[in-house]
Every structure is written in structure tokens, then in C-alpha cells.
Amino acid sequence: MTPFTTLLLAFSMSADAFAASIGKGAMIEHPRFREALRTGLIFGVIETLTPLLGWALGVAAARHVEAWDHWIVFTLLLLIGGHMVVASFSTTQEESERPRRHAWWLLAATAVATSIDALAIGIGLAFLDINILVTALAIGLATTLMATLGILLGRRLGELIGRRAELVGGLILIGIGSGILTEHLGMW
Secondary structure: HHHHHHHHHHHHHHHHHHHHHHHHHHOOOOOOHHHHHHHHHHHHHHHHHHHHHHHHHHHHHHHHHHHHHHHHHHHHHHHHHHHHHHHHOOOOOOOOOOOOOOOOOHHHHHHHHHHHHHHHHHHHHHOOOOOOOHHHHHHHHHHHHHHHHHHHHHHHHHHHHHHHHHHHHHHHHHHHHHHHHHOOOOOO
């Protein structure tokens, strides 16, 4: 993967955390930078660890699936990206009171839920010649930045921008998966 592809992947993986943090920011009464950074760090750390875990699982299975690994990566990215695209059109919205800050466990649970795709991406990345530490750190840093910004912007922008971010992130993941597949099939 090129540095540009790694950057695209990192910000695509942070789109769901961005969307979730916009929702969290919209629920907080006057979110402060300290709360936004706290949220960003929780999301970022978890989003850094999950592709590493996925990569380790993928490496363990790599010798069994080498002949069709590009199809696995393509399918995972297509499913994850497709899910993000579909979720971007969802109309469900939670109504609740506005706390001054969210509980740590609630943020961690949300971060884990939004990082399941990073676990799957990590499995797929095990089949590519990449530096997983650099990639995982890029994903974690992008997620920290995007989740922090999401909290700060959430109160003003609401859910609309979060849905668009998830849509764009999903389309980018589908594009990356298609690029990997066409490269391995010799079409590009």
C-alpha cells in the first residue's frame, strides 16, 4: 500500500467513529475541548489496537488462504464499506438527556462497536505486504483526530454531516477493496 492509500484507509476507518462522536457531541450540553480530546483518545486507542488484533488473526490463517487472499480483502472491504453506506441512510436516532460528559464505559463500548470494522480490516491487511504498526497508528491517529472534531462539531452540525462522513468512508473502503482486487487479478 502506498502512503496515500494508508492515509485514505486511516480516514475511512475513522468515519464511523466521526459519525458516532458527532452524535455523542450533539448529546452533550456545550462540549468542551477536554471532553472532546478524552473521547478522541478512547476511540483512537481502541481503533489502533483492533487492526493489530485482526492482523495477528489473519497472519495465523494466512498460509491456509494465500491463493485467494485478495478475494478475502475485497469481500471484507466491500461488506464493511457497504454496511457503512447503508448505515449512512439509516433514520434511527436516539433521544436522551444532555449530559455534560459521557461515561468512560459508554465511550469505550461505542469505540469497540465502531472498531469492529478495523478488526476485519486488520485480518485483510495480514494478506498484504504492509507495515501493520504504521497502518494501525495511522488509523488510531486519524480516529483520535476525527472523534475529537466530531464531539466539538456535533452540537452544531448534528447528525447530517455524520451520515455523509460515513457514506464517503464506506465508498472509499469499497474503492480500496476494488483496487486491491483488480491489482491482484492483473487488471491494473
